[in-house]
Amino acid sequence: AKADGRDNFSFFTQSLNTKIHNEVDIINDMQRAFYDNEFKLYYQPKVDAKSKKIVGAEALLRWIHHEKGLIGPDVFIPISESTGFMLSLGKFVIQESSLAIRRFSDLGYNGLKVSINISTRQFQNTDLYQDLKEELSKNDVDPKQLGIEITESIMMQHIKKTLTTLQEIKNLGVSIYIDDFGTGYSSLSYLKKFPIDTLKIDKSFVDDISEVGNNDEILLNTILAMGKSLGLDVVAEGVEHEYQYSYLKEHGCEIIQGYYFAKPMPEEEFIKLLHEEHL
Numbered sequence: 001a002k003a004d005g006r007d008n009f010s011f012f013t014q015s016l017n018t019k020i021h022n023e024v025d026i027i028n029d030m031q032r033a034f035y036d037n038e039f040k041l042y043y044q045p046k047v048d049a050k051s052k053k054i055v056g057a058e059a060l061l062r063w064i065h066h067e068k069g070l071i072g073p074d075v076f077i078p079i080s081e082s083t084g085f086m087l088s089l090g091k092f093v094i095q096e097s098s099l100a101i102r103r104f105s106d107l108g109y110n111g112l113k114v115s116i117n118i119s120t121r122q123f124q125n126t127d128l129y130q131d132l133k134e135e136l137s138k139n140d141v142d143p144k145q146l147g148i149e150i151t152e153s154i155m156m157q158h159i160k161k162t163l164t165t166l167q168e169i170k171n172l173g174v175s176i177y178i179d180d181f182g183t184g185y186s187s188l189s190y191l192k193k194f195p196i197d198t199l200k201i202d203k204s205f206v207d208d209i210s211e212v213g214n215n216d217e218i219l220l221n222t223i224l225a226m227g228k229s230l231g232l233d234v235v236a237e238g239v240e241h242e243y244q245y246s247y248l249k250e251h252g253c254e255i256i257q258g259y260y261f262a263k264p265m266p267e268e269e270f271i272k273l274l275h276e277e278h279l
């Protein structure tokens with residue numbers, strides 16, 4: 001048993017070493033990749049449940065590595081967040097999304113809403129309001145076409161300062177979405193206090209919708225009712241199946257995002273999709 005334990009231990013340290021090396025490699029490579037323009041924004045359509053028209057998109061970061069190919073945010077965002085590199089990436093996302101909205105508008109899609117994700121560190125360590133204001137005015141973008149997605153955990157930290165920042169951003173005309181809604185700890189009274197426009201129902205609640213109807217949708221229904229009574233828009237994310245889409249539509253969820261309609265895609269592909277009347 002002892003020898004076993006030692007073996008396990010050396011296996012453990014070895015894999016830990018590999019992990020650390022990988023992370024160091026990634027950290028060093030990210031700087032290079034940033035200057036080589038390997039980071040791109042992909043766009044996942046948000047679709048109006050009734051008309052099936054594209055009403056917006058969520059911008060999602062991708063790393064298109066020259067050797068390794070496509071690297072997803074789950075690999076590089078947590079590392080970026082811990083090293084502080086996320087601040088550069090976050091700024092890039094604001095710049096790039098503003099430019100993209102400008103391009104969409106120039107093509108005639110000036111009612112389209114694009115939302116970007118804001119990390120905890122970015123929210124706390126940058127002047128988000130100033131950064132958004134600058135980029136929007138530089139590219140002559142209507143702030144109504146931009147939204148930020150933040151999590152409940154951001155709202156629950158430094159509550160007073162967060163409230164002030166969100167109010168400034170809201171006054172600018174930018175919309176505020178609560179991401180992964182239902183997985184955090186925000187109470188109804190907080191939701192009332194913060195200048196929120198939209199709840200994004202987390203995929204885990206959408207997954208509760210069953211094909212055969214076994215009444216597992218209690219939490220989902222509660223969130224839908226909550227959104228309604230607070231006068232907030234509700235977006236369902238992670239919708240993969242027709243029966244999920246139907247259920248949500250029938251229960252008053254107005255906007256749908258998920259593989260059922262489309263996966264996140266490069267800007268050129270998204271523009272092609274916009275040209276189609278509906279999905």
Ligand code: C2E
Pocket residue numbers: 044059060061072073074077093116117118119149179180237238239240257258259260264
């Ligand atoms: P998120 O903000 O919750 O984004 C939704 C994630 O669900 C995306 O994963 C999207 O591709 C995926 N998704 C959408 N529809 C479906 C579906 O029907 N089924 C399934 N299984 N998945 C679906 P992605 O693009 O890998 O992003 C993962 C996370 O990385 C995001 O979760 C977000 O937290 C973070 N992230 C991505 N881009 C950015 C960014 O620009 N800034 C920051 N701070 N975080 C980002």
Ligand code: CA
Pocket residue numbers: 058117149179
């Ligand atoms: Ca999001």
Ligand code: CA
Pocket residue numbers: 179180200202237
């Ligand atoms: Ca989400």
Ligand code: CA
Pocket residue numbers: 180
């Ligand atoms: Ca998530």
